[in-house]
Amino acid sequence: MAGEQPVAPTAVTPLGVGVIGAGWMGQVHARSAARLRHHYPDLPVAPSVVAVADTLADHVAAFRAQHGPVRSYPDWRDLVADPAVGLVCVTAPNAFHAEMGTAVAQAGKHLWIEKPVGLRAADAAAIRDAVNAAGVHATVGFNYRNxxxxxxxxxxxxxxxxxxxxxxxxxxxxxxxxxxxxxxxxxxxxxxxxxxxxxxxxxxxxxxxxxxxxxxxxxxxxxxxxxxxxxxxxxxxxxxxxxxxxxxxxxxxxxxxxxxxxxxxxxxxxxxxxxxxxxxxxxxxxxxxxxxxxxxxxxxxxxxxxxxxxxxxxxxxxxxxxxxxxxxxxxxxxxxxxxxxxxxxxxxxxxxxxxxxxxxxxxxxxxxxxxxxxxxxxxxxxxxxxxxxxxxxxxxxxxxxx
Ligand SMILES: NC(=O)c1ccc[n+]([C@@H]2O[C@H](COP(=O)([O-])OP(=O)(O)OC[C@H]3O[C@@H](n4cnc5c(N)ncnc54)[C@H](O)[C@@H]3O)[C@@H](O)[C@H]2O)c1
The missing domain is CATH 3.30.360.10 (Dihydrodipicolinate Reductase; domain 2)
Known part of the structure; x- marks a missing residue:
């Protein structure tokens, strides 16, 4: 019996994802990257988690046990500088959002940042300005609207x-x-x-x-x-x-x-x-x-x-x-x-x-x-x-x- 005709593959670009903050949201972002192509095979991009940064070694160990032996950094700045990372998830506590989000944009990387985006509206505005200046793309974790x-x-x-x-x-x-x-x-x-x-x-x-x-x-x-x-x-x-x-x-x-x-x-x-x-x-x-x-x-x-x-x-x-x-x-x-x-x-x-x-x-x-x-x-x-x-x-x- 003839099988189904193979579908012509779309040209797919790999995209390295780095996660800063391996807590609850860091895990959720990493799972989302793993699942992305199951649900959106038509997007011409294939994200995969390649690096994690967290100040706590046990959180990094748990993350790597779940998401594979990705590179790990105690200092998030090293993750942002990693040339294999093209998209950064900022899933650390709110107080770090402003510095991390701005640095990600200034490094020319795309940004997926959790709400509330900093401690005050001025933090979100500063990150927005950095994203616009760098010409990268960003989104925020307001998931319920989805x-x-x-x-x-x-x-x-x-x-x-x-x-x-x-x-x-x-x-x-x-x-x-x-x-x-x-x-x-x-x-x-x-x-x-x-x-x-x-x-x-x-x-x-x-x-x-x-x-x-x-x-x-x-x-x-x-x-x-x-x-x-x-x-x-x-x-x-x-x-x-x-x-x-x-x-x-x-x-x-x-x-x-x-x-x-x-x-x-x-x-x-x-x-x-x-x-x-x-x-x-x-x-x-x-x-x-x-x-x-x-x-x-x-x-x-x-x-x-x-x-x-x-x-x-x-x-x-x-x-x-x-x-x-x-x-x-x-x-x-x-x-x-x-x-x-x-x-x-x-x-x-x-x-x-x-x-x-x-x-x-x-x-x-x-x-x-x-x-x-x-x-x-x-x-x-x-x-x-x-x-x-x-x-x-x-x-x-x-x-x-x-
Ligand atoms: N969209 C949503 O529904 C939703 C739900 C929960 C949390 N959040 C947001 O996600 C963010 C994280 O929340 P969470 O619940 O995952 O917190 P969490 O405490 O579970 O995880 C935070 C992680 O960040 C790490 N961390 C702390 N300081 C760091 C630093 N300087 N560098 C790198 N890592 C550092 C911690 O060790 C921890 O692993 C918060 O901004 C929160 O508001 C969003």
């Missing part, structure tokens, strides 16, 4: 399926810091993490709000820190590390940034938004989502059921039914991953899409992913939250930037 049902929701809103957007509730509630034994990692310090929940999930939340509803005109906000002291962490302890609270030698330090934020936003196009983010929300594991109401309907989504979208659309105004739509080929990048409707996408899939969008731009296509401008806008919203808390009034994002 989920097919988020893209479908955005299209439905743009097409008028819910009429004119009037008001929305957006949330990014998590319990990852709810346990008092959770150790005082870099995330809880201003010098290493910058903002607290604002840096971790606020940046995602504001990016989601902008993705769905456009620019933010102004906001008024409140913040709170519910767990003000935490046991000190051992070096390199992960996001999820716990201390033994019965240990009498345990030392405690102060949490320097916010656990919770609530805010009201006025969007440039008129819609009103309530946004809430928390890291100590017991029972809320990754409760990220939105409900966007319009003059004739609403659309709602929850990350924990990421392939479902609730849509209420029509011309009945009152008593109108809501339908549940399941993800299907045709929604965003869904068809790259699954052949039929209702097969849930994963968190890691969103990062494969993120990388693919960067590589599409690297190979001459349009940039459809999150940019450093997007990171700057999210950081400006975070800064506006803190300015509003300080003044008690409405603040326009961007006007607070130094």
């Amino acid at each position: 989920l097919p049902m988020v893209e479908r929701a955005r299209e439905l809103i743009r097409q008028g399926a819910i009429g004119t957007p009037t008001h929305a509730y957006v949330r990014t509630l998590a319990d990852y810091a709810a346990h008092p034994a959770g150790t005082l990692s870099w995330r809880y310090t201003i010098s290493q993490g910058g903002h607290g929940i604002l840096a971790d999930l606020g940046s995602h939340g504001f990016d989601m709000i902008r993705t769905l509803l456009g620019d933010i005109d102004s906001l008024v906000a409140d913040t709170a820190t519910f767990i003000s002291r935490r046991p000190h962490a051992t070096a390199g302890a992960s996001h999820f590390a716990m201390a033994d609270l019965s240990d009498p030698t345990l030392r405690y330090g102060s949490v320097e940034n916010e656990d919770y934020v609530s805010c009201l936003l006025r969007m440039t196009q008129g819609a009103r938004v309530m946004y809430e983010a928390g890291r100590t929300s017991v029972g809320d594991q990754c409760n990220y989502g939105f409900t966007v109401h319009g003059s004739t309907g609403y659309v709602a989504w929850d990350f924990r059921r990421s392939d479902e979208l609730a849509l209420c659309s029509g011309d009945d105004y009152q008593g109108q039914a809501t339908q549940v739509i399941l993800g299907a080929p045709g929604d965003g990048e869904y068809a790259r991953f699954q052949p039929g409707a209702g097969i849930a996408m994963s968190y890691d899939d969103t990062k494969v899409i993120e990388l693919a969008r960067l590589l599409a731009a690297v190979t001459g296509g349009p940039m459809l992913g999150a940019t450093l401008d997007d990171a700057m806008r999210a950081a400006e919203a975070n800064e506006a939250v803190l300015a509003s808390v300080a003044t008690g009034g409405w603040v326009q994002p961007g006007l607070t930037r130094d």
